[in-house]
Amino acid sequence: MPDRRERTTVPFLTLKPGEAAEATDAAIRRVVDRGWFVLGPEVESFEREFAAASGVGHAVGLGNGTDALFLLLKAHGIGPGDEVITTPLSAAFTALAIVMAGARPVFADIDAARLTIDPAAVRAAVGPKTAAIVPVHLYGQPADMPALAEIANRHHLALIEDCCQAHLATCAGRPVGTFGHGGAFSFYPTKNLGSVGDGGAACTDDGQTAERIRRLRNGGQSKPFRHDLAGVNSRLDELQAAVLRAKLPFLEQWTARRRALAALYQEHFALSDPTVPVEHDPGHVYHLFPVRSARRKQLREHLRTAGIDTLIHYPTPLTQQPAFAEHQPAASPVADAACHELVSLPLHPALTDTSVNQVIEAVRAFKP
Numbered sequence: 001m002p003d004r005r006e007r008t009t010v011p012f013l014t015l016k017p018g019e020a021a022e023a024t025d026a027a028i029r030r031v032v033d034r035g036w037f038v039l040g041p042e043v044e045s046f047e048r049e050f051a052a053a054s055g056v057g058h059a060v061g062l063g064n065g066t067d068a069l070f071l072l073l074k075a076h077g078i079g080p081g082d083e084v085i086t087t088p089l090s091a092a093f094t095a096l097a098i099v100m101a102g103a104r105p106v107f108a109d110i111d112a113a114r115l116t117i118d119p120a121a122v123r124a125a126v127g128p129k130t131a132a133i134v135p136v137h138l139y140g141q142p143a144d145m146p147a148l149a150e151i152a153n154r155h156h157l158a159l160i161e162d163c164c165q166a167h168l169a170t171c172a173g174r175p176v177g178t179f180g181h182g183g184a185f186s187f188y189p190t191k192n193l194g195s196v197g198d199g200g201a202a203c204t205d206d207g208q209t210a211e212r213i214r215r216l217r218n219g220g221q222s223k224p225f226r227h228d229l230a231g232v233n234s235r236l237d238e239l240q241a242a243v244l245r246a247k248l249p250f251l252e253q254w255t256a257r258r259r260a261l262a263a264l265y266q267e268h269f270a271l272s273d274p275t276v277p278v279e280h281d282p283g284h285v286y287h288l289f290p291v292r293s294a295r296r297k298q299l300r301e302h303l304r305t306a307g308i309d310t311l312i313h314y315p316t317p318l319t320q321q322p323a324f325a326e327h328q329p330a331a332s333p334v335a336d337a338a339c340h341e342l343v344s345l346p347l348h349p350a351l352t353d354t355s356v357n358q359v360i361e362a363v364r365a366f367k368p
């Protein structure tokens with residue numbers, strides 16, 4: 001084992017463009033030289049290219065992933081008086097989008113192994129005001145979409161997938177975002193496909209929904225200065241679209257690298273503490289790699305001493321966030337327990353073999 005002073009730190013993530021550096025530079029130059037910055041040819045091309053890569057009919061470029069969820073809900077008429085069932089284990093933005101639409105988020109607990117929303121809990125949460133289900137493909141692992149689609153169909157609910165952590169993911173061989181009425185993607189810089197600022201897309205197979213969201217994102221205008229709908233301002237800009245176009249051709253190989261790194265971690269961590277997540281579907285794209293430990297604090301400290309950065313996704317279940325208190329969330333004991341134990345290890349396409357081995361060695365050396 002090398003001396004501690006010789007070890008390099010393993011950062012949690014790098015946001016440098018890697019293999020896409022040259023194409024990213026050229027893309028930025030192209031946009032600046034063209035002098036066209038909002039809703040132009042780069043956005044149009046990216047929408048076509050991202051829809052094709054994602055196996056969905058239409059993609060509409062938006063300001064961020066939260067707006068993508070919000071506008072998908074709004075385009076399906078969901079608003080005040082409606083309840084929307086979602087998971088308590090996610091980025092708060094999932095439930096905030098429901099609140100933005102004017103609806104009430106209702107949290108259904110997660111499946112303990114998969115960490116995504118539990119279809120049995122969803123069934124129990126459906127009531128007369130339920131209008132939609134918003135499952136999250138958390139950490140890149142698809143939620144149990146066949147079961148959730150069955151519930152949505154039976155109760156005539158909208159099914160809007162939060163795909164913000166799941167670019168190119170599939171569930172039972174089918175692309176995420178295509179099981180119900182649409183999928184919301186984020187291009188926040190840390191995502192599997194990240195821009196150099198904020199960005200998002202609403203994807204749907206339904207042309208009318210896509211058209212409605214296209215209008216809603218631009219103030220509800222049907223033509224310049226004619227506002228038919230009370231829309232918002234949420235437009236993916238040309239610079240972000242051009243950078244995303246430069247990176248998109250690499251997404252498949254980056255996803256393969258994420259999967260290979262996850263397989264390496266899984267192979268080496270046949271331990272009782274920490275435990276590793278179970279892969280429920282080969283369409284998992286490993287946005288994050290959380291492990292679970294009842295001694296999380298000690299594990300993080302041990303890894304920090306070994307030069308390894310970790311993060312927690314997420315420290316607090318959404319049921320306990322003050323922002324949602326007025327919606328009187330039900331308890332979510334399974335998500336609560338996960339929030340106390342999860343710790344995310346570094347996993348990104350630029351992680352070198354040396355760094356991966358350093359993480360593996362350090363985790364294996366953890367003696368709780």
Ligand SMILES: Cc1ncc(COP(=O)(O)O)c(C=O)c1O
Binds near residue numbers: 186187188198
């Ligand atoms: C699961 C999930 N949903 C929604 C969002 C919101 O995306 P954005 O930050 O682009 O608004 C994020 C990212 O923060 C996310 O991880």
